[in-house]
Amino acid sequence: MACHLAGSAEMLRELESSVGAGVSVAGVSCLGRCDRAPAACVSVQDSEHEHFFLGRSTDELKEIVGSFLRVEPVTEDHDADWGAVAGESLVDSHGGNLPRYSAARLVIEARDASLRKAGEILVKESGWGPWQVEQFRLGCIRRSRVDLRSIRR
Numbered sequence: 001m002a003c004h005l006a007g008s009a010e011m012l013r014e015l016e017s018s019v020g021a022g023v024s025v026a027g028v029s030c031l032g033r034c035d036r037a038p039a040a041c042v043s044v045q046d047s048e049h050e051h052f053f054l055g056r057s058t059d060e061l062k063e064i065v066g067s068f069l070r071v072e073p074v075t076e077d078h079d080a081d082w083g084a085v086a087g088e089s090l091v092d093s094h095g096g097n098l099p100r101y102s103a104a105r106l107v108i109e110a111r112d113a114s115l116r117k118a119g120e121i122l123v124k125e126s127g128w129g130p131w132q133v134e135q136f137r138l139g140c141i142r143r144s145r146v147d148l149r150s151i152r153r
Contacts, residue, residue, distance in 0.1 A: 002034035011038060011058045019065055036077070042068060046134075048141045051076040115140055 008027070016025045033039035036054035040061055043050050053064055054077040067074045118140075119133040128136070 002037035003031075003039055006037040006055075008038040011061065014058050015061060015065070018062055020069070023065060023069070040064075042074075042076075044068060046138060048138060053077055111141075111144070 012025060012027055019025055028041065031039040031041055031052065033052070033054050038055070040053045040056060041050050042053065042064065051068075051074065053061065056064070064074055115137045119128075119137060122128040122133055122136065
């Protein structure tokens with residue numbers, strides 16, 4: 001509802017009419033960012049990450065899509081970077097300290113470092129090319145995800 005009230009329906013229509021081939025624009029279920037509506041999510045084929053953009057205008061989203069198509073880095077919005085402070089909100093579930101997700105970030109950095117090293121070894125010792133290394137990296141990440149429904153107590 002927050003995104004709808006922020007004009008997301010018109011944004012969708014405008015984005016659909018302005019993007020080119022290979023791009024799909026669609027409404028999705030709630031992204032849980034009512035405090036920074038409208039929320040947009042960009043998913044890139046063969047990538048394990050989704051990219052969130054919050055409170056952006058239609059023109060900004062058009063430029064963001066263009067950047068992805070040109071394979072240029074895009075700075076996405078992260079919840080941990082949001083500059084909210086306790087005094088601005090009626091509910092402060094973090095006791096005045098925004099979460100930085102430091103443990104999760106360390107795990108991801110260690111995973112990425114080990115996959116980079118494995119890629120270097122595959123190039124050097126097996127003659128793999130960049131595409132093969134990227135497919136290996138994505139496969140490792142996909143296999144490392146845990147389906148919590150499959151874990152029984």
